[in-house]
Amino acid sequence: MNLQLQRLYDIARKDERRIIGLMSGTSLDGLDVALCRISGSGPATQVSVERFMTLPYNDSLKDDIRTVFAKLEIEFEQLCLLNPYIGRIHGQMVLDCLRIWDIDPGEIDIVASHGQTVYHAPKIQHKRDKFPNATLQIGDGDHVAAITGIITLSDFRQKHVAHGGEGAPLAVYGDYFMFSKKGENRLLLNMGGIANFTYLPADGDASNVFTTDTGPGNTLLDAYARKLLNKAYDENGMLASLGQVNADLLLALKTNSFFDAPFPKTTGPEVFNIRYVEYAQARSNSTDLSAADLMATLVQFSADTIVDAIRRVIRKSEMYRIYMSGGGMHNPVLTQAIRTQLPECTFSQTDELGISGDAKEAVLFAVLANETLAGGATSFGERQGVPSVTMGKVSFPQ
Template sequence: MDALLQLRRRSPRVVVGLMSGTSLDGVDAALARLSGSGTDLTVDSDGFVHVPYPKALRTLLRRNAAPESSSVRDLARLDVRLAGVYAEAVDSVLADAGRSREALDLVGSHGQTVQHLPDPANCAGEEVRATLQIGEPSTLATELGVPVVGNFRPSDMALGGQGAPLVPYFDHVTFTDPEEDRGLLNLGGIANLTVLPAGGTPDDVRAFDTGPANMVIDALAERLFDAPYDPDGQHADAGTPDHDFLADLLEGDFYRREPPKSTGRADFGADYVDHLLGAAQSRGLSAEDTMATATLLTAASVYQAYAQYVRPDQSIDVLIASGGGTHNDALMRMLRDAFAPIPVRTAADYGVDADAKEALCFAVLAHETVNGVPTNLPSVTGASRRTLLGSISVPGP
């Protein structure tokens, strides 16, 4: 524990944040120097890399993220296998910045979500909320020789929260403006929206998942075009959205639920894509029209969520997007059309790499956990109170 006590006193800290999202495409690693806490936090970004999962690993993860095909043995082995991939990602971002492991103080690892079940359900006679992220933090800490903070969601869920989204704390301390009401939109596998009132406190922050972002688009690209994603939204641009079909999709159960709410593959995974494809084919849509409709679904569901659950109480002056979806030109154009005259910009316009933002978030969350600072936001997750997020794994001497 001496190492943890020394880490508590160290400033600045060199921290790597790791994020592997619901797209199951790989792991993002962001290197940063962090000091201070809360609104006095200083974040100096020193590097970012994306390490794709090998195809065999990606296939195995997808199989085990589906309840009907998952295996306890596979999950146990993937838990260790992913820790090795995460260690490689840490080494890669350190090497890219010209640093060694000896320079590293701490790692924050989100882990790979294979199940997220935030709504209470019966388990052997008791109602429980549950979530499972794999990529064992203790294995990673032992491999790297530095403390690792992982398992960020369960403590919030133990207090009745959704355990998601987690990015709003980072949004609050890095993007809150004294005069401008801002919306922060993350376009990962799932889209989530954070609302930051001008000069607001943590209790003023609102955030929730709005529906799929890249998850459905990527799955359709693989099935329709044998590609991992739609490059620059080219296939969507070549098609015409079916607005009647879109209206039907927007009537889905998740969209009608009021926040706080979070989602994932349980709502928008393989079964959802099967249904969408079957309905598109029955309507005679081409592959390009289907992609255009699915891409518009992301943009329209974000705006619908804003219009229904945010705008009546808090309008925004600007929408700031981040995540892999910012590279989809068709999606970004659809968002700009939906939100006009509200401008839609990217995090890069504010000095934050749009691809690195989520990984940076987990560097910050790990840093604050070591500081003893609660980083869940009950106004976002629905938890009964603030709490520390994450468990700390400390390697032996």
């Protein structure tokens, strides 16, 4: 047997694995690195986060990614060059973290790398009959493995697509394994660039669990923070807190077939971007809004579409606890707009469940890698969009 295959086999047989999960989202703010100890699999998965760090992307890297990010037309050579380049950067970032943490790379079993999403194209969005759902993450796993010297699992979303899913959100798997609790209806609300939630019913039945995107989370807020404030984001929602919601623009923003589509569904900045807002402003005669009023309206847009989606799931006769994660949980204007409309729900952060809300997405990919190595026995039923599959492609260092 090839020695690297033997190493993978031995890791899969271990009672406990040390796995580094990597996540970089559509906000392009940096790479989340979570070092996890994981034992068990499926609903018996046990996770402890030993270390967590976010390494920011510098402006040059952000600019490079934005040349291909969520665009219909790009320079193809740039995409080709960025694929290995980002993989090597992510690999070096892993080594940087391990050096800071004083941990030898030889002590790590697996790196689980999400990569950097540059385009997301579910069939509901691209509307080309002969083509399936599609999504593209770059930052090649072979380069991560070669730089770190650690076996790497990557490109998780393609198996999901291959079995009829949209490639996102993948939180349904990790959330169910880590956070389900018999007797409590839970919604795990992640507010990244795009907002999504996982529904975890109190009966614990995996065939009823699902994750869906709801629409914009921070993607429009951050885009306009860059445009209006020359900042990466509107810190603490300060600009939004000074404005008034424009009802006409809000209605125009909500006029999109995505919001009426059945669950589960996905979307991205390919749809919800500055052009989308400008078109909605033109249709609603609101092009002269102040910066504060525009930001306030965009916050309300994110909040309303999150709430509308959640209301399609919850029953008035039952209690629900919503656990928040992602960058949006730090925006008090956004979170208050959501809480106000869901007074019957109790709100917390995933920190109360033992996983930092900032680290949760990186931890998710460590859990998905663990399931590929040691699990794969959990059935999520035969539903469209929630295939019962294990995910991730293996890259050996040598």
